[in-house]
Amino acid sequence: MRCVITGGAGFLGSHLSDLILQQDHEVLVLDALITGSRANIAHLLSHPGFTFRECDVRHPLQVDGPVDIVFNLASPASPPVYSRRRVECLLINSLGVHHAARLALDTGARLVQASTSEVYGDPLHHPQVETDWGNVNPVGERSCYDEGKRYGEALLTALRLEEGLNSGIVRIFNTYGPRMHPYDGRVISGFIRQALTGEPLTVFGDGSQTRSFCYVSDLVRGLWLMGTSDHPGPVNLGNPQEHTILQMAHYIRALTGSESPIVHEPLPADDPARRRPQISRAKEVLGWEPVVGLEEGLQHVIDWQRRTLGATKQPA
Ligand SMILES: NC(=O)c1ccc[n+]([C@@H]2O[C@H](COP(=O)([O-])OP(=O)(O)OC[C@H]3O[C@@H](n4cnc5c(N)ncnc54)[C@H](O)[C@@H]3O)[C@@H](O)[C@H]2O)c1
Numbered sequence: 483m484r485c486v487i488t489g490g491a492g493f494l495g496s497h498l499s500d501l502i503l504q505q506d507h508e509v510l511v512l513d514a515l516i517t518g519s520r521a522n523i524a525h526l527l528s529h530p531g532f533t534f535r536e537c538d539v540r541h542p543l544q545v546d547g548p549v550d551i552v553f554n555l556a557s558p559a560s561p562p563v564y565s566r567r568r569v570e571c572l573l574i575n576s577l578g579v580h581h582a583a584r585l586a587l588d589t590g591a592r593l594v595q596a597s598t599s600e601v602y603g604d605p606l607h608h609p610q611v612e613t614d615w616g617n618v619n620p621v622g623e624r625s626c627y628d629e630g631k632r633y634g635e636a637l638l639t640a641l642r643l644e645e646g647l648n649s650g651i652v653r654i655f656n657t658y659g660p661r662m663h664p665y666d667g668r669v670i671s672g673f674i675r676q677a678l679t680g681e682p683l684t685v686f687g688d689g690s691q692t693r694s695f696c697y698v699s700d701l702v703r704g705l706w707l708m709g710t711s712d713h714p715g716p717v718n719l720g721n722p723q724e725h726t727i728l729q730m731a732h733y734i735r736a737l738t739g740s741e742s743p744i745v746h747e748p749l750p751a752d753d754p755a756r757r758r759p760q761i762s763r764a765k766e767v768l769g770w771e772p773v774v775g776l777e778e779g780l781q782h783v784i785d786w787q788r789r790t791l792g793a794t795k796q797p798a
Contacts, residue, residue, distance in 0.1 A: 483507040485709070486549050486591075488539050488582055489556035491518030493662045494596070494654075498553060498702040499523065503531050510545065513556065514538040517563055522661050539578030540570075549589035551709040554582035555596045557631075561624060561750065562667030568626035575630030576637070583641050583649065592648045594709045597635055597716065599655040599757055600628045609724075609758040612653070612716045623751040635716065642714060650708045655720025655759045658779065659698025660786035664794055670695060670780070673731055674787050677740035687749035689728025694758045696721035697779035700772035707768040720759035721772040737780055 485502050489495045490511030495518065499509045508531040511523060515536060526532040537543070539556045557574050558564040564571040579595065586593035602610045603618035618628045641647040662668060664675040676683045696719070704719040725733075731744050764770045 483550040484510065484548055485551045485553060486510045486512060486545060486585065487553045487555060488512045488578070489518065491515060491520065491523050491534065492555060492559070493522070493659070494657065494698065494702060494705070495553070495555045496522040496661055497659065497698045498555070498705055499526055499532065501702050501706055503529055507531065509533070510535065512537050512539065512543060517558060517663065517666060539581050540573050541581070543581045543585045545585060545589065549585065549591040552582050552586045552591050552593045553596070553705060553709060554579060554593060557596070558627070560667045564627045565623065571626040572630045575634045579634040579637050583638060583647055586649070587641070587645060587647055592650065592709060592712070593638070594705060595634060595638055595649060595651045597651050597653045598631050599653055599718070599720065599759065600624065601632050601635065601653060603628060604752065604754045605756060608756050609722065609760040610718065611760040612718055612763055619752050648712065650711065650713055651715035651717070652705060652708050653716050653718050654701065655696060655718065655757060656693045657696045657698055657701045658783060660782055662783070664787055664791060669693065669727060669730065670734070670783065673734045674738065674780070674783055675791065677734050677738040677742050678784070678787055678791060680740070680742055682743045682745040683731045683735065685727055685731050685744055685746050686753065688746065689731065690726050691753060692724045692726050692756045692758065694721050694724045695776065696772050697774035700774050704764060704768060704770045707770050711768055713767045717764050717767065718759040718761055719764055719770070720761065722759055722761055723776065724758040734780065737777070738784055
C-alpha cells in the first residue's frame, strides 16, 4: 500500500511512518514543518519506501500515482502553539481537511482524520463516549482548536454523505512518547524536561484535574487499524487509565530522581476538569486496546530527552 501522511514530520506522524514502513508499505509525508521537524524523520530519509515533501495543507494537495490511505494529521496540537496561531489553526482544520479529503476522493483512498478528545470540551459525561456531543465554548480560549476539529468532523461527514468519501474519524486522547517536542507545552514532555533540567515542575491549578495518557506505539497502531478498516468512526483512541496532573508531576519527579520543586500557576481558561476515554468501540470495531504501561512509556521519554535535550531548541 501507499500511504500519505499529512503532518508526518510531527510527533505522531513520524511514529506512524515508522510503523507503516516496518510493514513494507510506502509512505509519502506532506508537512509544512511548522511544529514538526526534519530531525523527526531523519532516520527515514534514506529508506526506499519513504518520501518527504514540504507543503502546506492549506493549499490543494497534488500527488502523482496511486494512494491507498491518507492519514490527515496536519494541525497544531498543543494549547500554547495554537494560541499563537489561532486563525491558521482554523484554516488548517477546515481548508486542510478539505484538501486531504479531496486527495482521498481523487485517488479513491481511505481517509483517516486525527480528531481529538477536545471535541468533548469540558465533558458532561465521564468517561467520554463517542455518542457524547461535547460541551465546547465556541468563543473561548481553545475554540480555534476544539471548534476547528469539530468542523473537520462535520466536513468529513458531509463529504461521506454527499460524495461517498471513505472516511474514518478517530478522537485521540493525550498521547506521549519520544519526539514529542519538550517545549511545546504538553504536560508529560514538559514535566520531564523540567525535571531533567532542574526547573520547577509547573502544575496548573491545584493539579486535581485528570488526564489519561496513551503511549505513542499503542496510538499509532490504532491509527493504522482505522486506516485498514472501513468504519466511519468516530472512534476514541486513548488509554483509559486516569491520573491527576499532580500525581503525574510527583511520579515523574520520582522516576527521574529530580529534586525540582512543584509550583502552581493559575488554571488556563476552559481547561477540561476530566479526561478519560471509553474505548469499547475501539475494542469492538478495531480489536484495539493499549498495552504499554505508564512506567515503561515514561522511561522511554525520559531516556530520549536525556539523549536529545541539549540539542533541542524552543519552537518559534
Ligand atoms: N499528540 C496528542 O496527544 C494528540 C491528541 C489529540 C489529537 N492529536 C492530533 O494528532 C495530530 C498530530 O499531532 P502531534 O501530536 O503529532 O502534533 P505535532 O505538532 O507534533 O505534529 C503536527 C504536524 O503537522 C504539521 N503541520 C502543521 N500545520 C501544517 C500545515 N498547514 N501544512 C502541513 N503540515 C502542517 C506540523 O509541522 C507537524 O509536523 C494533530 O492533528 C493533533 O490535533 C494529537
